[in-house]
Amino acid sequence: MPYIWSDVGDARQMRATPHRSLPRKGFVWFIGITASLLCLPLLAVLGNVILWALLPFMLAAIAAIWWAIELSYRSGTSEEILRITPERITVTRLDPDGAKREWSANPYWIRATIRPGPVDDYLTLTGDHESGREIELGAFLTPEERRDLQRDVNRELARIRGTG
Incomplete structure (x- = not known):
């Protein structure tokens, strides 16, 4: 309750x-797994110039997820x-x-x-x-x-x- x-x-x-359904420890795991899964497609272009074109978008996606969850945590301090x-x-x-x-x-x-x-x-x-x-x-x-x-x-x- x-x-x-x-x-x-x-x-x-x-x-x-x-109620907070995602504790801080779960947040760390979620970001780690999400980052790993988003970087998987980059293995196909490793050593290629395309890697540098895709990398900023992958990092931006991880940053956006991090920001959204942190915003949710801040609203949960009421x-x-x-x-x-x-x-x-x-x-x-x-x-x-x-x-x-x-x-x-x-x-x-x-x-x-x-x-x-x-x-x-x-x-x-x-x-x-x-x-x-x-x-x-x-x-x-x-x-x-x-x-x-x-x-x-x-x-x-x-x-x-x-x-x-």
């Missing part, structure tokens, strides 16, 4: 991170932290560019809802009468994980209020 619940003092905290206490619910979002955004409200009025949106099973925290805002939660989770998270958040909110 890409999100984990824990107890921190009198608060209940959830930390969510994007994180969401949901903290629920009897007095406050706080969501802290750490973006890949290092920006930190925070939102908080009285947990008595908040509920996690799934509604139509830009992604399937769009999960939001709604009901904040203080600011009137609605925020998205778990944007990088799968639809099934967002449904599970909605149930978990509503259960924790009910428990903190003493109604569940």
Whole structure:
């Protein structure tokens, strides 16, 4: 599960991170195997001037694959932290560019809802009468994980209020 619940003092905290299907060790193997397979056709032109014409394109292809996977790793550094206490619910979002955004409200009025949106099973925290805002939660989770998270958040909110 890409999100984990824990107890921190009198608060209940959830930390969510994007799933990474290719670990760093797998990345090294993938680049090595890809480079080897792309260089195989070069064996046929070894010792020929054509080798020098094809080599830059092979290197550019490997560099492009490397760059794309590194970009994916950088986007995977985002994180969401949901903290629920009897007095406050706080969501802290750490973006890949290092920006930190925070939102908080009285947990008595908040509920996690799934509604139509830009992604399937769009999960939001709604009901904040203080600011009137609605925020998205778990944007990088799968639809099934967002449904599970909605149930978990509503259960924790009910428990903190003493109604569940």
